[in-house]
Amino acid sequence: MKKLLLILFLWPACLFAQPLRVAVAANAQFVMEQLRTAFQKKTGISVEAIVSSSGKLTTQIQQGAPYDVFLSADMSYPETLHKEGLTEDAPVVYAYGTLVLWTMGNLPLATDLKVLTNPAVRHIALANPAKAPYGEAAEGLLKYANLFVQVKAKIVYGESIAQVNQYVLTGSAEIGFTAKSVVLDSTLKQRGHWIELPAKGYSPIAQGVVVLKRTTQAKAAQQFVEFLRSPTARRILQRFGYRLP
Amino acid sequence: MPIDWEPIWLTLRLASMTTFILLLIGVPLAGWLALSRFRLKPVVETLISLPLVLPPSVVGFYLLLAFSPTGWLGAWLLRVVNLQLVFSFEGLVLASLLYSLPFMVHPIQAGLENLPTSWREAAYTLGQSPVRTLWRVLLPNCKPALLTGIVLSFAHTIGEFGLVLMIGGNLPGQTRVASIAIYDEVELLHFESAHAYAALLLGLSFLILLLVYAVNKRVTV
Numbered sequence: 347m348k349k350l351l352l353i354l355f356l357w358p359a360c361l362f363a364q365p366l367r368v369a370v371a372a373n374a375q376f377v378m379e380q381l382r383t384a385f386q387k388k389t390g391i392s393v394e395a396i397v398s399s400s401g402k403l404t405t406q407i408q409q410g411a412p413y414d415v416f417l418s419a420d421m422s423y424p425e426t427l428h429k430e431g432l433t434e435d436a437p438v439v440y441a442y443g444t445l446v447l448w449t450m451g452n453l454p455l456a457t458d459l460k461v462l463t464n465p466a467v468r469h470i471a472l473a474n475p476a477k478a479p480y481g482e483a484a485e486g487l488l489k490y491a492n493l494f495v496q497v498k499a500k501i502v503y504g505e506s507i508a509q510v511n512q513y514v515l516t517g518s519a520e521i522g523f524t525a526k527s528v529v530l531d532s533t534l535k536q537r538g539h540w541i542e543l544p545a546k547g548y549s550p551i552a553q554g555v556v557v558l559k560r561t562t563q564a565k566a567a568q569q570f571v572e573f574l575r576s577p578t579a580r581r582i583l584q585r586f587g588y589r590l591p
Numbered sequence: 592m593p594i595d596w597e598p599i600w601l602t603l604r605l606a607s608m609t610t611f612i613l614l615l616i617g618v619p620l621a622g623w624l625a626l627s628r629f630r631l632k633p634v635v636e637t638l639i640s641l642p643l644v645l646p647p648s649v650v651g652f653y654l655l656l657a658f659s660p661t662g663w664l665g666a667w668l669l670r671v672v673n674l675q676l677v678f679s680f681e682g683l684v685l686a687s688l689l690y691s692l693p694f695m696v697h698p699i700q701a702g703l704e705n706l707p708t709s710w711r712e713a714a715y716t717l718g719q720s721p722v723r724t725l726w727r728v729l730l731p732n733c734k735p736a737l738l739t740g741i742v743l744s745f746a747h748t749i750g751e752f753g754l755v756l757m758i759g760g761n762l763p764g765q766t767r768v769a770s771i772a773i774y775d776e777v778e779l780l781h782f783e784s785a786h787a788y789a790a791l792l793l794g795l796s797f798l799i800l801l802l803v804y805a806v807n808k809r810v811t812v
Contacts, residue, residue, distance in 0.1 A: 401778060401779070402778050405777075405778050405779075405780060408780070450661070468660070468675060469677075469678055469760070471760075474761065474775075476775070476779055477778060477779070502678045502760030502761070502762060503760055503761040503762070504760070505756070505761075512655070513760070516655055516656060516659045516661070516662075517659045517660055517661030517662070518655060518658070518659040518660070518677040518678065518758075519678075519760075520660070
């Protein structure tokens with residue numbers, strides 16, 4: 347009996363190969379689900395996604411986290427890793443992200459962002475600019491619109507885009523800056539309403555991908571990066587509102 | 592890297608306020624639990640002890656839902672007293688009250704239950720009410736238990752992290768307490784300032800606990 351249990355216990359380990367571990371910036375968590383499925387269908391390689399802010403993932407990678415591929419929300423984090431010799435190659439852009447303003451209430455959304463000064467808006471959620479490129483872009487946009495000083499007291503910081511989404515969805519914050527790929531996710535499409543923010547006022551969010559040097563599955567990792575440029579992946583990325591390189 | 596004292600002061604403010612309010616709530620509650628023969632007492636005790644075993648993320652998640660302006664509690668508070676509990680210091684105090692309640696109630700309750708029954712009976716036969724008995728006879732005789740409750744609640748609130756991460760929103764001077772500041776500094780690779788905060792908290796916690804154990808050793812009931 348004990349032997350049988352042991353065999354059962356060890357079984358999966360020898361039956362399945364270790365999945366490819368992909369560290370994903372929170373803005374791309376939903377699109378990653380679809381990319382994962384498509385990639386597995388195509389190659390038979392299973393992918394495990396680890397979602398967090400780009401800054402946090404970068405720190406974890408510097409500390410030796412066992413990831414194979416890193417999908418950042420910008421170019422500078424993977425660039426840093428590349429300079430430190432932790433990646434196979436320099437980062438390549440896999441998508442350009444877009445910022446949206448999202449609310450569960452019936453606030454009059456407009457691209458001039460004047461809605462943020464509305465007394466009904468008590469809290470504005472954005473991702474921590476020190477760790478999340480989308481937060482940095484949102485803060486830049488507020489400064490560009492000359493609203494930053496005026497609304498500063500209302501700003502609350504999420505750990506990453508993921509926590510911003512929590513705040514907006516629970517109504518804890520009346521309004522928040524998130525990624526277009528979030529509001530286009532099929533489960534969130536029906537929730538609240540949003541408006542796309544014009545790309546002038548913040549630099550386009552070029553998102554880079556790198557294969558990490560410490561990977562034990564260099565071939566599969568490389569395949570995944572190439573897959574991101576395939577027509578299938580491009581279609582998926584486009585469907586989630588990303589612009590393509 | 593100069594250390595920003597604000598998170599430290601905020602943590603101390605949160606811990607003192609929580610401890611003070613818990614003392615006001617915890618003493619009568621512990622007294623009632625120690626003396627009453629209420630049939631549903633185990634249920635009340637269970638509810639009080641839940642924060643001991645629940646992950647802070649569970650408490651944090653429910654509080655995020657309850658405190659949000661679209662939740663019934665959050666909406667009511669906003670309408671009636673214009674109080675917003677999510678992303679605010681007040682919210683952290685309320686969350687800490689729930690979260691540190693067992694640390695105040697358990698030691699005091701245990702202290703009261705360990706006193707000889709004859710003292711209480713003697714006071715009753717001399718015509719004292721239960722409340723007066725508790726106040727004049729029982730509590731003065733379990734000072735170490737009271738001190739333990741106060742110190743543990745204080746220390747436990749200092750150590751809060753997951754709960755604050757869920758409902759705080761990282762606002763300087765409002766919800767960016769020391770434990771969150773450490774977390775941020777580590778993530779940004781500012782290990783020096785993380786060290787400074789961490790060492791301060793370590794020293795503070797050590798001193799607090801040392802005080803408890805030293806006093807408890809000296810005072811025998």
